Amino acid sequence: MSEITKEQIRQPENLVYTKTKLLTDKALSYCPGCGHGTAHRIVMEVIEELNAQSETIGIAPVGCSVLAYEFMNIDMQQAAHGRAPALATAVKRLMPEKLVFTYQGDGDLAAIGTAETIHACNRGENITIIFINNGIYGMTGGQMAPTTLPNMKASTCPYGRDVVTMGNPLKMTELVAQLPGVRYVTRQSVHTPGNVRKTKKAIRKAFDMQKENKGLTFVEIVSNCNSGWKMTPIQSNKWMEENMFPFYPLGDIKVDGQLVK
Amino acid sequence: MKELRLMKGNEAVAEAAIRAGCDGYFGYPITPQSEVMEYLMYQEPHKTTGMVVLQAESEVAAINMVYGGASCGKRVMTSSSSPGISLKQEGISYIAGAELPCLIVNVVRGGPGLGTIQPAQSDYFQSTKGGGHGDYRLLVLAPASVQEMADFAGLGFELAFKYRNPVLILSDGVIGQMMEKVELQPHQPRFTKEEIKANTPWATYGKTDDRGRNIITSLDLDSHKQEKHVTHLAEKYQAMEENEVRYEEFQTEDAEYLIVAYGSSARISQKAVDIARAKGIKVGLLRPITLFPFPKKPLAKLATQVKGILSVEMSLGQMVEDVKLAVECKIKVEHFGRYGGIIPTPDEVVAALEQKIIGG
Ligand SMILES: Cc1ncc(C[n+]2csc(CCOP(=O)(O)OP(=O)(O)O)c2C)c(N)n1
């Protein structure tokens, strides 16, 4: 039997997966095992599916994904910490035909940018917000986030988050779902292939709704921060399932303007 | 045919912005400049020129909307008064860092803190020396009339795009609130998509196959590149110093003494010059129109002619430092000002000139 070479295997017809052209060739700056990279990929895959590269403006936050514009092969703006929804508001108002999204961490969206988030949502801006909730400030080295779980340890709550003095975790997603201008709210994850598929469908739905001028669409992705949580990637995914999901249950929260349940 | 109207300064800058082809205004109410947004909302320019007018949730949001809009190559603006301008400093620093053109109007009131709603000129340092973090400069225009409030909207946009830099109109409660006759410019169309592509090829309007990504950012984690970027900014500010200095001289030809004043203080000082001249005092006025770039050269030249300079400002004395630097302390320079919302009278200015400069 003749030897099959690697080159023979790597033929287009044999490929089950290729990187979307909407991701650049730059190596991701994320820690191995981090959910940010997967989230980037599926957002870009959806934009490719929609053939919307020339129609899309993305807004990068301040956080680990501050350099999202290095990886996403589209026109992008880098916002000050928490202000991405304000930028997106203006971009969409001035160019209503474009597809506009923000990509924000939990510190960015639910702490310093709370006002910008709530008010963009309340105005029902016709934009999509992709919200990566990893319960911690990844970029600055693992400080407490507004989403940090009760008793969870972080560098600024080394003995665990004491809800009496530090407040309870903020469920921004449930909060914005109450606002009439927000039409689609869902909470997903990207830690298993099945969840990746569901999240991708959710992002597609959000962008489709935006294209139909339906109002604000909001996709939370509960994610891991293995570095900040001081765990291996596998441990962090397990910990996420056992601790984050009970507090931040996955699933749709608002569909077509109607609260689910 | 000339189009003349009687308008408040705040209304004039709003009307002039519509006529200058402004694409978007984003603001938050604060006295004494709320008429800017009120006027725009009343005019509904989205029905005529397509201009977007949006009341933001805060000045922080408003300036970041300006960042978003400017990043798309649009003519965008915001206005506020002192406490609100303080809140905008974060965004202004990012806009300067990312080299975005935009127009910002500050109708100054007395401070610090909530201060007073009455006019002041105590935001000079903030406007000309930074205000936000980092090495940057705004191009600062100081109107002294309702006419200039109108004229500087168009000029402001023009300079903002010429230098890819934020332009600040530093007004005050007097100029914003008073009514004067104003001649309005004819309507200029908003930029077309083609013009945006041609004039602002760096803008984010969607990546097409014929070009790379357009990225708007003020971040560079590589310090060597960041240093290069700041050097590039410095070259821009240098070019502004060479090309954009604007000022006006009044009765300086034979002057033995000089008053330097901008904005409404210049209006008051002009009257003071008349009063002093009637008394036989040969005094002239230099009115900086651009505060950055500051008219250093004309001041240095006048310093070889006059015996002393009085800087008149509605503050504890901020511009006076630039006057001293411009004349290299070769002649006497003193400050006179009222503050906290008090407007000096021309007689007070003359008295200060006599005491601090002529007599002193
Ligand atoms: C005004 C301002 N304050 C603080 C910071 C520092 N900072 C950078 S990223 C960050 C937290 C980001 O956390 P998160 O949004 O949860 O994103 P992650 O890094 O976890 O993805 C902070 C506080 C900043 N850049 N700007």
Ligand code: SF4
């Ligand atoms: S610090 Fe956390 S959020 Fe940031 S890249 Fe690493 S794992 Fe991801």
